[in-house]
Amino acid sequence: MLSLLTLDEIVVTAVPGYGLHDISKYTKGQQVVYIKHVFVSKIHSVVKPNITAEEIDFLRRLDQMHQYCYFLVYVKNKGTGKYDHAFFMDDAEAIKGLEVQEVTPRLKRLDIISQVIRSVLV
Incomplete structure (x- = not known):
């Protein structure tokens, strides 16, 4: 695995593998969280x-090991043209999709998202 970043004792490594794209492993001590990074230009109905x-x-392999991969969906801001907000989906939600009504309250600034990641790994 390629080490990408160390921040507040959190080590981020890319998860390599055929067919795996934009998945990172966040580790702090014994705590591990996998996150797939997804970028969308616009939120549609689903x-x-x-x-x-x-x-x-x-x-599926992670589920068998009682580990999880969350999807961090970055949303492009129409005004700034930047991906400055995001929200989390669990793996089941990502597979079936989320309605826009469920997405809107979850949208958070990226500084809030980084706090969520840190709090999960404490």
Whole structure:
């Protein structure tokens, strides 16, 4: 695995593998969280990330080990043109999709998202 970042004792490494895209492993001590990073330009009526068959197999393997992969969906701000807000989906939600009504209250600034990641790994 390629180490990407160390922040507040959190080590972020890319998860390599055929068919796995934009998945990172966040580790602090014995705590581990996998996050797949997804970027969307616009929120449609249903948000459903593209997931490869290999990624679904990876999610199943994690479930068998009682570990999880969350999807962090970055949303482009129309005003700034930047991906400055995001929300989390669990693997089941990502597979079936989320209605826009469920997405809107989850949208958070990126500084809040980083606090959530840190709090999960404490």
